[in-house]
Amino acid sequence: MAGIEMKNIVKKYGDGFPAVNDVSIDVEEGEFLILVGPSGCGKSTLLRMIVGLEDITDGDMIIGGKRVNDLAPRERNLSMVFQNYALYPHLTVYENIAFPLRLAGKSDSEVDQKVREASKTLELDEHLERKPGNLSGGQRQRVAMGRAIVRDAEAFLFDEPLSNLDAKLRGQMRTEIARLQKRLGITTVYVTHDQTEAMTLGDRVAVLKRGVLQQHATPRELYENPANLFVAGFIGSPPMNFLPAKVNGDSVELPFGTVKIPADKAQKAQGKDLLIAGIRPEHFEDASVVDPDRVTDESTFTAKVDVVEWLGNEAYAYVPFEAPPEVQQQLQQLERDLDGESLRTQLVVSLDGASRIREGDEATIWVDVRKMHLFDPATGDNLTMDAANAGIVPGGNTMARAEQVGQQQDGVQPGGSQATA
Amino acid sequence: MSTKNKIGIVIGAALILLWCLLPVAWIISLSFKSQEAITNGSPGFLPSEGGGAGWQNYRDVLADDQFLRSILNSIGISLIATFLSVVIATLAAYAIARLEFTGKKFVLTLALVIAMFPVVSLVGPLFDMWRTFGIYDTWPGLIIPYMSFTLPLAIWTLSAFFREIPWEMEQAAQVDGATSWQAFRKVIVPLAAPGVFTAAILTFFFAWNDFVFGISLTSTENARPIPAALSFFVGSDPFNRPASLLAAGAVVSTIPIIVIVLLFQRKIVAGLTSGAVKG
Numbered sequence: 001m002a003g004i005e006m007k008n009i010v011k012k013y014g015d016g017f018p019a020v021n022d023v024s025i026d027v028e029e030g031e032f033l034i035l036v037g038p039s040g041c042g043k044s045t046l047l048r049m050i051v052g053l054e055d056i057t058d059g060d061m062i063i064g065g066k067r068v069n070d071l072a073p074r075e076r077n078l079s080m081v082f083q084n085y086a087l088y089p090h091l092t093v094y095e096n097i098a099f100p101l102r103l104a105g106k107s108d109s110e111v112d113q114k115v116r117e118a119s120k121t122l123e124l125d126e127h128l129e130r131k132p133g134n135l136s137g138g139q140r141q142r143v144a145m146g147r148a149i150v151r152d153a154e155a156f157l158f159d160e161p162l163s164n165l166d167a168k169l170r171g172q173m174r175t176e177i178a179r180l181q182k183r184l185g186i187t188t189v190y191v192t193h194d195q196t197e198a199m200t201l202g203d204r205v206a207v208l209k210r211g212v213l214q215q216h217a218t219p220r221e222l223y224e225n226p227a228n229l230f231v232a233g234f235i236g237s238p239p240m241n242f243l244p245a246k247v248n249g250d251s252v253e254l255p256f257g258t259v260k261i262p263a264d265k266a267q268k269a270q271g272k273d274l275l276i277a278g279i280r281p282e283h284f285e286d287a288s289v290v291d292p293d294r295v296t297d298e299s300t301f302t303a304k305v306d307v308v309e310w311l312g313n314e315a316y317a318y319v320p321f322e323a324p325p326e327v328q329q330q331l332q333q334l335e336r337d338l339d340g341e342s343l344r345t346q347l348v349v350s351l352d353g354a355s356r357i358r359e360g361d362e363a364t365i366w367v368d369v370r371k372m373h374l375f376d377p378a379t380g381d382n383l384t385m386d387a388a389n390a391g392i393v394p395g396g397n398t399m400a401r402a403e404q405v406g407q408q409q410d411g412v413q414p415g416g417s418q419a420t421a
Numbered sequence: 422m423s424t425k426n427k428i429g430i431v432i433g434a435a436l437i438l439l440w441c442l443l444p445v446a447w448i449i450s451l452s453f454k455s456q457e458a459i460t461n462g463s464p465g466f467l468p469s470e471g472g473g474a475g476w477q478n479y480r481d482v483l484a485d486d487q488f489l490r491s492i493l494n495s496i497g498i499s500l501i502a503t504f505l506s507v508v509i510a511t512l513a514a515y516a517i518a519r520l521e522f523t524g525k526k527f528v529l530t531l532a533l534v535i536a537m538f539p540v541v542s543l544v545g546p547l548f549d550m551w552r553t554f555g556i557y558d559t560w561p562g563l564i565i566p567y568m569s570f571t572l573p574l575a576i577w578t579l580s581a582f583f584r585e586i587p588w589e590m591e592q593a594a595q596v597d598g599a600t601s602w603q604a605f606r607k608v609i610v611p612l613a614a615p616g617v618f619t620a621a622i623l624t625f626f627f628a629w630n631d632f633v634f635g636i637s638l639t640s641t642e643n644a645r646p647i648p649a650a651l652s653f654f655v656g657s658d659p660f661n662r663p664a665s666l667l668a669a670g671a672v673v674s675t676i677p678i679i680v681i682v683l684l685f686q687r688k689i690v691a692g693l694t695s696g697a698v699k700g
Contacts, residue, residue: 084589086592103597
């Protein structure tokens with residue numbers, strides 16, 4: 001087992017496509033690191049550079065204190081689970097799991113003991129003599145994991161391992177992977193585009209955009225202190241609301257009304273004209289169900305609710321609003337970066353299940369102003385970030401840099417994101 | 422409707438079988454008739470009264486040293502040519518399917534061009550060359566042209582098969598600790614087995630059935646393959662060709678190819694049903 005250190009890793013393809021740009025990530029021994037980002041952000045490429053299936057254009061890849069840039073995959077002693085599992089269809093489950101051991105020239109008795117052990121862990125005992133073609137998706141997934149855990153690898157690498165499973169199975173396997181990793185305590189790098197997987201599995205999460213590292217922090221830090229608009233919009237479901245805002249002293253003017261924010265936050269946002277305020281849906285509430293002590297005129301506004309989706313434990317209320325063109329443009333760009341397509345600018349408000357707000361109501365909504373973030377619309381930087389609790393944020397305005405790289409990428413391969421991902 | 426369809430299919434298949442197998446059936450019928458019966462005219466499918474020869478023609482054919490020798494030549498030459506052709510084609514096709522190198526298109530086109538040459542046009546030069554090299558009337562003298570004429574088809578067939586195998590299979594093997602050669606031998610080749618056997622069957626057919634090279638590049642029973650040997654099979658009386666013996670010889674020389682096709686076909690089917698990768 002070993003830590004993985006990536007120092008200023010760069011990947012440029014032969015046609016000049018800059019897939020990964022100066023990424024430095026340190027994975028500690030035994031840590032579960034998630035690489036996350038929308039398609040085409042270079043996360044899979046980065047993983048394949050760790051395992052040795054892609055050449056590293058520049059930078060140092062250090063595994064267990066040893067520079068491995070020039071080593072072949074088999075000399076790195078890492079095990080990997082592929083997105084389509086890549087099981088050997090001509091071998092039985094037993095031989096699939098035994099494959100790495102056989103290559104290493106282990107004795108039959110040792111192979112047998114280790115395969116049985118792995119198959120017991122993954123509950124594959126009754127399938128050992130079957131061929132992968134006769135297994136269900138979840139079983140194949142487990143065989144792929146068996147092949148990874150059967151030998152004493154320095155680290156596990158997962159490339160979107162759950163994306164081929166249906167939603168229910170995905171949830172189960174997610175827990176299973178987390179449990180397995182905790183028990184074996186082995187360094188793990190896991191690539192996903194699914195922010196739920198990222199939040200639930202990772203000790204730390206590295207968010208990438210267009211091959212540029214945006215933020216590398218714990219899930220909680222990402223959620224509470226996103227470094228920029230991109231991270232803020234990517235982490236959290238439903239996503240954070242972005243509203244045009246004007247700061248005046250310690251009051252913030254939003255499309256629906258003016259609220260007061262804490263002085264220290266207001267301080268950081270002085271001297272800017274138009275800002276983007278970021279508020280998560282759950283930081284709004286129906287004023288009538290909030291503790292009356294907390295509700296003041298300075299933290300509430302009224303708005304006409306367009307649509308309400310009631311889910312039992314909570315409800316989502318949608319409130320459309322008009323945004324000035326410069327903010328609108330930034331938000332549309334952001335939406336595209338996140339693989340989405342927004343039709344209108346609207347506020348999503350998560351309400352308590354007890355709330356009686358109905359469609360078409362003129363509702364009084366309370367906002368938790370302490371949780372509000374203010375972003376610079378020009379650069380996307382979070383002005384109100386608490387740097388001490390935001391993990392590692394690479395300096396030099398990463399979002400704008402990703403934007404530049406994106407333009408270069410589009411120059412090489414018009415049509416945007418890569419086909420793989 | 423569906424029963425009507427079924428009946429239609431059965432009748433259609435029967436007609437096609439009849440059409441294809443009638444000559445074969447006739448050869449078999451001839452091989453059981455005696456020489457006199459054929460000379461005197463024996464139009465029936467079954468031997469006429471007293472005109473049947475039983476197994477005598479087969480016994481005569483198998484007692485003939487020249488015939489046995491040419492069967493051996495054919496089997497040996499065809500198997501060696503098939504083996505070499507498939508091995509070389511596998512490696513070449515793998516390179517074509519997997520590697521990016523300049524001149525890839527050129528190699529593929531060249532292979533196709535070779536296959537387009539009429540065999541007859543090359544026999545003359547080959548005859549001269551082989552005599553100079555001293556491999557005229559030897560096994561290598563036939564193995565080499567068979568190989569070169571079947572390689573293009575084998576390469577095209579196999580490279581199509583290799584392209585179907587996901588890259589990730591091989592990458593997984595490499596991560597699991599395999600060298601490139603081990604990944605190729607333990608993962609790629611078994612997965613391409615149906616393609617390998619298809620190529621093998623086609624190559625074997627070509628080598629076994631060839632007549633032009635067989636008769637032009639050999640002069641003695643040293644290397645003469647069976648199709649050529651049958652044409653020299655004149656028996657004791659050169660003016661009266663032993664049709665029934667020839668028929669028996671033709672039947673015997675068809676048996677190895679049927680056996681080999683049946684063996685390989687099982688492999689092809691097994692390979693095709695071994696299971697996919699993705700769910």
